[in-house]
Amino acid sequence: MNNTIEKGKTAAITSYILGIGVFIAMSMNSEDKNTFASFHIRQGLGITLTFISLGLIISNFDSLLISAPMWIFVSVLWSYGIFSAIKGETKPMPLLGALFQKWFSSIS
Template structure:
């Protein structure tokens, strides 16, 4: 298991660089599927989709405080995801990680 984590760590960390990093990580993980990398690719893809969706909603209100709150919230979740990937853990992102694993089970 530790060998699989080490092999998938680069793709896992790369996946958290917004949509572009997610696509790169998917490409990196396409030849030899790595369960650790796949887990983090799903988490990062879910975060990216959530960020874009919430950003579109919040931008319609024109309230700077809501925009700042969204950025802080997403930054904390992204930091948590990157930290768990870097430390070799498969802990879902709080609040939404389990949902991402279920909804995006075909990604990775």
């Protein structure tokens, strides 16, 4: 188990670089499928898509009272995910993590 975590840690951490990091991590994990890296790739993909979706919706409003909570929400989830990867844990993010695992279960 520890060997799996160590081998997949770089890809897991890379997956949290919003936007391109998920695709880099997917290519890093394409040869030897690592379950630890796959878990964090699904979490990273979920947070990236959440960020883009909320950003598209909230960009229609020109209000700091609406955009600030989105930034805080995404930042908290991102921090939780990346620190979980650094510590070698596979705990889903609060609120959405379990859904990300279910929705992106085909990504391994």
